[in-house]
Amino acid sequence: MGDTRQRLIDGAIETIRRHGITGTSARAIATTAGVNQALVFYHFGSVHELLEVACLTATEARVAPFAERLAEVSDLRQLLDLGRRLHAEERSLGNVTVLAQMLAAAQSDARLAKATSAALHLWIDPVERTLDRLLTGSPLAAVVDTAGLARAVCAGFIGLELFEGVEPAGAQAALDALSRLVALVEVVDDLGPVARRALRGKLRKATP
């Protein structure tokens, strides 16, 4: 019966969400899971192990619907709008609270860092692949590093997730502003040879 195991994973996710990493202990997890605290160690060996599994599980669940819709995205602006809608319409879909909290905890725990990195790439990799797809054939492809850009996009999302706790309105405003910025980039892409020549010239002399 994997029932208790699953309840513990769900309990861990729920506990991190509601009380942060600092408020997440074996007993706290077991309580929200409605289960005896000794079962944490019977099923996972340690709280660390459970947290790792929980982080991966939570991230996988959040990434899934996002990755599906990524396939339908056909330009940069749609990509960002997708993120913005996910963030706005349903926090349980778009948010990355668990991952953000785990990243903070992983900062001082090498074992957690490895598993958290894996979860992080569940976000980075699909975004990077989508960027690769969108930018092939575009003059942007020559100058923009999709790997770096994907990391920047994910870092932004994670940072905004942390803002939510202390300044709820700020996250949405930031996403809106970004959405408009991306529209500008696309304009460059639309403008034809004159703009592209200017762009290349500018980048040549300005890029380090």
Add this chain to the structure above:
Amino acid sequence: MGDTRQRLIDGAIETIRRHGITGTSARAIATTAGVNQALVFYHFGSVHELLEVACLTATEARVAPFAERLAEVSDLRQLLDLGRRLHAEERSLGNVTVLAQMLAAAQSDARLAKATSAALHLWIDPVERTLDRLLTGSPLAAVVDTAGLARAVCAGFIGLELFEGVEPAGAQAALDALSRLVALVEVVDDLGPVARRALRGKLRKATP
């Protein structure tokens, strides 16, 4: 004698940096400060209070050299390059570890959230003012919300700070990619009436 008080603040900052929020207790802070643990409560009343002061102090110290150089920035690209250099040349200048960790902890503690928000604005506000200055007169000013954009920029920095622990190379790549993206935006700004008309048209039909 404000000596002990200051040592405790420095100790708190150092402890958060080295061991994260989860590894930061009154005893741990006192130990790295070389001071008796009871002094935490004598000088600050509670660990919460000390953490709040430490977060504000650390953030102020990091913001100061950044804000100085902000005055010399004359376009968007220089702004991002400044952030990139600060991040690269000296972690103790550019990084925002303490703030990132406090934001994570504040997620589940309303009292911490207030002070952390204040520290957060030590970053957001100068960036927003600089963006306001850079964009006055530019056609970008009409479409880009500087408040939102400033939050997006800071969120990106904070997210990248968390990346550093689990994927050290990723942060720099992300900053490089962003720097190139901003160069594109400036190209739009340089291009004259044709591009601006296209830009306005695109934004009109695409902005929700």
Add this chain to the structure above:
DNA sequence: TCCAGGGTTGAGCAGTCGCTCAACCCTGCG
């Protein structure tokens, strides 16, 4: 019917947490 074994339980261990407190040192003022 018995028994083996996965799953579960509450008690409890050693250690740490935030925090308090009486006792102390040291400096400066009357």
Add this chain to the structure above:
DNA sequence: CGCAGGGTTGAGCGACTGCTCAACCCTGGA
């Protein structure tokens, strides 16, 4: 000199931490 008071100390409180363990329930096979 005495003594008040800011600053400091180590001990210790109750609560909580990760984790262990013997005892238990329950189901399935012999």
